[in-house]
Amino acid sequence: IGHAIYIANEMIYYTNLGTPYLNKHCLVDYPYQQDSLGAGSQCVIQAIKNENGGVDFVSTPSAKLFSIFNNMTGNTQVNQTIEGNNTYYTYNNYNVPTINTLSTKDDEGNTYIIIVNNRKNDYTQVSMTVDDRNLTGLPVDVWYLTSENVDDENTLDAPNQVDIVKTSAAGTNHGITYRLAPHSVTGFKIPAQVSVTTKAVSYTHLTLPTT
Numbered sequence: 001i002g003h004a005i006y007i008a009n010e011m012i013y014y015t016n017l018g019t020p021y022l023n024k025h026c027l028v029d030y031p032y033q034q035d036s037l038g039a040g041s042q043c044v045i046q047a048i049k050n051e052n053g054g055v056d057f058v059s060t061p062s063a064k065l066f067s068i069f070n071n072m073t074g075n076t077q078v079n080q081t082i083e084g085n086n087t088y089y090t091y092n093n094y095n096v097p098t099i100n101t102l103s104t105k106d107d108e109g110n111t112y113i114i115i116v117n118n119r120k121n122d123y124t125q126v127s128m129t130v131d132d133r134n135l136t137g138l139p140v141d142v143w144y145l146t147s148e149n150v151d152d153e154n155t156l157d158a159p160n161q162v163d164i165v166k167t168s169a170a171g172t173n174h175g176i177t178y179r180l181a182p183h184s185v186t187g188f189k190i191p192a193q194v195s196v197t198t199k200a201v202s203y204t205h206l207t208l209p210t211t
Contacts, residue, residue, distance in 0.1 A: 001162045001183060002150045004061040008116045008185045011069060012102045015077065028057070048156060058154050061145065061162040065185055068143050068164060072114055072187025074106035080113075088118045098124055099180070113188045117180040120150050128176045130190055135171025138191050142167045146184035 007024075014022050026043045044066070046058040080103040087095040100116040117124045147162045154161050169178055169188070180186055 001061040001147045004065040009100050012100050068187045073112050074104035078103050111190045115186050117184045124180045134173040136173050138171045140169040141189040142169050144186040146181040150183040
């Protein structure tokens with residue numbers, strides 16, 4: 001799933017740059033179970049030789065990620081502001097933020113927010129407002145992709161170990177408050193329009209619920 005998080009960040013960065021086209025390194029790995037950038041690390045579909053000489057295929061977490069972008073984005077990007085988004089870590093002078101976001105809307109006026117929580121082990125609580133509107137009683141669809149460990153993968157024995165969870169959130173007159181799982185990508189569908197404000201609140205050393 002770690003590579004799916006990487007892809008989500010790259011898609012958001014390039015969208016914000018106005019790039020109309022973005023390459024993916026590999027759709028299906030070749031030769032079987034390996035590619036030039038490491039076994040399974042770049043492919044969207046894993047190709048695995050079976051004992052009968054044929055090939056079985058497994059959707060990787062990266063494939064699941066594209067489903068979130070396909071279903072939880074609109075066709076028009078909208079303005080957004082982010083407050084309190086601290087640097088999660090620095091690598092080779094590159095600062096990785098705690099969260100990364102993309103805000104869009106569709107022709108019906110629904111607003112979509114995709115948020116990447118880059119924290120490897122910690123939850124991040126976010127507060128979202130949309131045009132400062134009262135969202136009380138409005139249905140908010142939530143799709144998220146995460147796993148117990150950042151190095152979890154899908155295999156033939158466990159093809160859905162990393163999968164999308166579909167749930168909902170309750171809006172209030174103050175917007176939406178949501179607790180993002182560690183190393184996750186979460187999409188929100190909100191019946192609202194145009195400008196979005198997202199505030200990241202620091203939560204550290206938390207663990208996934210046991211139930």
